[in-house]
Amino acid sequence: MMDSLFVIDPGPFATIQDLGRFGYQCFGVSVSGAMDENALRVANILVGNGEGEAAIEFTLAGGSYRVEADVCRVAVAGGDFPVSINDIPASSHACHTLGRGDRIAIGHATTGARGYLAVAGGFDLPEDLGSRSTHIRSALGGLNGEGLSAGARISLRAPGALDGPDLSLPFALWPHGEGSIRVVLGPQDYLFTQAGIETLLSSEYKVSPKSDRMGCRLDGPVVEHAGDFNIVSDGIARGSIQIVGDGQPIVLLADRQTTGGYAKIATIISADLPLFAQRRPGQSVRFEAISITEAENLRETMLDGLEHLRESMVATGSANRETEHLLRTNLIDGVVGGVY
Structure with a gap:
């Protein structure tokens, strides 16, 4: 066998x-x-x-x-x-x-x-x-x-x-807290009113139990469209936030469809997709808009941190080794003091 x-x-x-x-x-x-x-x-x-x-x-x-x-x-x-x-x-x-x-x-x-x-x-x-x-x-x-x-x-x-x-790893590496999830606006943010964009960025949403690997539904304030909520179907990137007809956001994830016809107001940055993936049903989500350049820099920081993980490993049972040094090291973007 x-x-x-x-x-x-x-x-x-x-x-x-x-x-x-x-x-x-x-x-x-x-x-x-x-x-x-x-x-x-x-x-x-x-x-x-x-x-x-x-x-x-x-x-x-x-x-x-x-x-x-x-x-x-x-x-x-x-x-x-x-x-x-x-x-x-x-x-x-x-x-x-x-x-x-x-x-x-x-x-x-x-x-x-x-x-x-x-x-x-x-x-x-x-x-x-x-x-x-x-x-x-x-x-x-x-x-x-x-x-x-x-x-x-x-x-x-x-x-x-x-x-x-x-x-x-000589520290816990667990996702924690309910900090903001960073996004880049677009690609169809122009199809939403300024009030709708401000609603998304200033409101608290909750992860719906009606979520899966395809998409995460968020419950919260309605995001206002500037007109029709439909578009000619186009490609969908991971982390796209589409706003369906009732004004509620859906974040499209790993098993997302390849194209879609709802307007997408923003996209979660690559560095924060792992954090978002760890949010549980009922947990709060807030969004913060940043620039494309900032998003690219944060991704590079995240990847650089992963490269250093191997250097930080110790024999199992030796977790107290070099703790002071490790707690000063940001190994993955958002990972400081052993959590992310």
């Missing part, structure tokens, strides 16, 4: 995701990919994978899995999810080496909404159009294009050399 990870309980919703399926939107194929790309990258870095390797993405709770391999290194990153190995509490944002029959369980998040379980070597799954990301509506990627279910087995690829100790 091939080495595998056995799904005991997938939790509320779990899929296989990598960084997405690019180059096919012109054919109507969704990009998909991890909702929180930073957390996916962190999980992969911890187990020694390339940053874009496919992992299990789970929402609100992580479920439980059993190792069916002689050795398997795993790591959980993302929201603040309690982790246990064989019913013994273990750290998230840390690598753990497991053996055949070992069980890892991931509970309900106390902070954030999404997490990632990465395994060293990655999952031995075929690519669909260059990606292993699951897109359920088109049955692409993952395990037969479906979400994970109890009793499934996910084949493991043989990892490279597993020399050296398990590694961890």
Whole structure:
């Protein structure tokens, strides 16, 4: 039997995701990919994978899995999810080496909404159009294009050399708080009244329970259109904020449709998409407009921070090392003092 990870309980919703399926939107194929790309990258870095390797993405709770391999290194990153190995509490944002029959369980998040379980070597799954990301509506990627279910087995690829100790981040890397989500206005902000734009930027919205990987509905004050709310359908970028006919915003996310006919008042900047992806139903959202140049600079800062993550890792259990230095270091945009 091939080495595998056995799904005991997938939790509320779990899929296989990598960084997405690019180059096919012109054919109507969704990009998909991890909702929180930073957390996916962190999980992969911890187990020694390339940053874009496919992992299990789970929402609100992580479920439980059993190792069916002689050795398997795993790591959980993302929201603040309690982790246990064989019913013994273990750290998230840390690598753990497991053996055949070992069980890892991931509970309900106390902070954030999404997490990632990465395994060293990655999952031995075929690519669909260059990606292993699951897109359920088109049955692409993952395990037969479906979400994970109890009793499934996910084949493991043989990892490279597993020399050296398990590694961890010497600080918590959890999304927290309800700070503003930064946006760039447009591309159709001219189709809204000035009052409508000010409403979006000055009001508090709540994440609706009627949200999924395709889009996040926000409940709050109505955003006023200047005229008709429809446009000739055009392409949709991740993080686009479209205002539907009732004046309520919908943020389009990883599984978004490729084109749409509602006017888009603004777009969440790349650096804040991971933060937005961790907002839970009922959590508050406020928006702040910045310039394109500022958005580009913030993205570069975020990517530079990710490059330095490997330098900050310590052997699991050595989390107090160089704490003063690390707390002065902004490793990812919005990550200071160990949180983001």
